[in-house]
Amino acid sequence: MAAKPPESADSLTPLNGVRPHGQVVDILGRIKDRLNSLSPAERKVGTAVLMDVPHAVEDSIADLAQRAGVSEPSVTRFCRAIGCQGVRDFKLKLAQSLVVGELYLNADAAPDAADSDAPAYWGPVLSEAHGALREVERQLSPAAVQRAAEAVARARQVVTFGLGGSAAILAEEAQFRLFRYGVNVACCPEAYFMRMTAATLGAEDVVLAISASGKTAELIEAVNLAGGYGATTIAITATASPLASAVDHPLTVAIAETHDTLTPTSARFAYLAVVDLLSAATGYTLGPKARESLRRIKYAALNHRSGNILEPLGD
Numbered sequence: 001m002a003a004k005p006p007e008s009a010d011s012l013t014p015l016n017g018v019r020p021h022g023q024v025v026d027i028l029g030r031i032k033d034r035l036n037s038l039s040p041a042e043r044k045v046g047t048a049v050l051m052d053v054p055h056a057v058e059d060s061i062a063d064l065a066q067r068a069g070v071s072e073p074s075v076t077r078f079c080r081a082i083g084c085q086g087v088r089d090f091k092l093k094l095a096q097s098l099v100v101g102e103l104y105l106n107a108d109a110a111p112d113a114a115d116s117d118a119p120a121y122w123g124p125v126l127s128e129a130h131g132a133l134r135e136v137e138r139q140l141s142p143a144a145v146q147r148a149a150e151a152v153a154r155a156r157q158v159v160t161f162g163l164g165g166s167a168a169i170l171a172e173e174a175q176f177r178l179f180r181y182g183v184n185v186a187c188c189p190e191a192y193f194m195r196m197t198a199a200t201l202g203a204e205d206v207v208l209a210i211s212a213s214g215k216t217a218e219l220i221e222a223v224n225l226a227g228g229y230g231a232t233t234i235a236i237t238a239t240a241s242p243l244a245s246a247v248d249h250p251l252t253v254a255i256a257e258t259h260d261t262l263t264p265t266s267a268r269f270a271y272l273a274v275v276d277l278l279s280a281a282t283g284y285t286l287g288p289k290a291r292e293s294l295r296r297i298k299y300a301a302l303n304h305r306s307g308n309i310l311e312p313l314g315d
Contacts, residue, residue: 025083025093025096026097027082027084027090027093027094027096027097028050028053028094028097028098029097030082030083031046031049031050031082032050034046034081034082035047035050038078038081038082039077039081041070041071041074041077041078042074042077042078042081044068044069044070044074045064045065045068045070045074045075045078046078046082047068048064048067048068049064049094052067053094053097053098054098055067056091056094057091057094057095057098061075061076061087075087121260121262121263124260124263125263125264128263128266128269129266129269131266132253132255132266132267132268132269132270132273133269133270133273135253135254135255135270136253136270136273136274136277139239139252139253139254140251140252140253140274140277144249144250144251145251145274145277145278145281146281146285147249148234148249148251148278148281149278149281149282149284149285150285151206151232151234151248151249152178152183152206152208152234152278152282152285153183153282153285153286155183155184155204155205155206155232156184156202156204156205157184157185157186157201157204157205157206158178158183158184158185158186158205158206158207158208159185159186159187159188159197159198159201159205159206159207159208159226160172160174160175160178160185160186160187160188160207160208160209160210161188161189161194161207161208161209161210161219161222161223162187162189162209162210162211162219163189163190163191163194163211163216163218163219164216165212166212166265166267166268166271167210167211167212167216167219168189170210170236170268170271170272170275171187171188171189171208171210172187172189173272173275174187174208174210174275174278174279175187177275177276177279178279178282180283180290180293180294180297181279181282181283181286181289181290181293181294182286182289182290182292182293183282183286188222191218191219191222194218194219194222195218195221195222195225197222198222198223198225198226198229198231199225199229201226201229201230201231202229202230202231203229203230203231205226205230205231205232206231206232206233206234207222207223207226207227207231207232207233207234207247208234208235208236208278209222209223209233209234209235209236209237209243209247210235210236210237210271210275211235211236211237211238211241211243212237212238212265212267212268212271213237213238213241214235214237214238214241214242214243214244214252215241215242215243216243219243220242220243220246223235223243223246223247224246227246227247227248232248232249233246233247233248233249234247234248234249234250234251234278235247235249235250235251235252236251236252236271236274236275236278237250237251237252238252238253238254238255238267239252239253239254240252240254251274251278253267253270253271253274255267255270
């Protein structure tokens with residue numbers, strides 16, 4: 001009977017049954033998912049790796065075997081069992097995962113609460129929000145906001161662009177804020193539709209693009225496409241980012257993120273404040289037209305609900 005050829009990394013089936021070309025393997029996720037299916041010796045190796053990932057990256061095969069309490073061949077078998085060609089390939093993939101994941105592996109990443117009566121997340125969430133708003137006040141130019149608002153106020157139509165996570169939500173928030181002032185505004189939170197919409201715009205139109213990183217390629221391409229057809233472009237984004245360089249009116253803020261991975265990104269508070277400043281500036285620029293639009297909305301809202309209390313217009 002012919003000997004079975006050794007398995008290669010490509011012959012091992014990934015967890016989802018598909019190995020897309022050029023996919024970067026999340027080796028830490030794979031270890032965690034497969035740990036209980038490994039042999040006892042291989043499981044010891046996986047446990048030792050997960051307990052101290054930076055150490056495992058630096059370990060020799062002998063050192064890792066000693067820390068796990070197994071033989072060196074068991075380390076090699078472990079590497080193959082999780083889809084690597086060998087120890088060297090495993091350590092390369094482990095180092096790649098560590099670049100992204102070290103903060104998330106550190107159980108002590110969250111700071112202690114300054115107030116013993118408050119939970120650990122209380123200070124980071126509120127202090128980061130306060131800090132983000134202070135940075136907006138310090139960094140953002142009122143003149144730049146006013147110029148962008150004047151472009152919005154005279155536009156035939158405004159389209160807000162945002163992809164993924166908070167950027168898409170903020171693009172929708174900008175739409176909700178601006179329509180109250182009588183601005184003809186739509187939101188595009190999907191890449192392909194964004195590109196198609198950009199191709200329909202012209203010199204009387206405005207694009208408001210929002211991106212925390214300012215590096216999203218599809219967003220930048222759509223902005224450039226709209227600008228190529230003559231539309232005025234505005235961005236709420238990170239300072240010195242590619243998106244900031246691509247638009248006519250960059251509204252930029254640099255926000256340092258907290259190292260507590262369990263709390264929301266503080267940049268979200270900053271960009272929401274910029275959306276509100278731009279919207280308010282637009283309302284002031286439009287003046288009577290904006291006030292009449294707001295009056296009609298409030299009248300319709302009060303007639304829909306019982307009572308006559310003047311409720312906030314944010315709903």
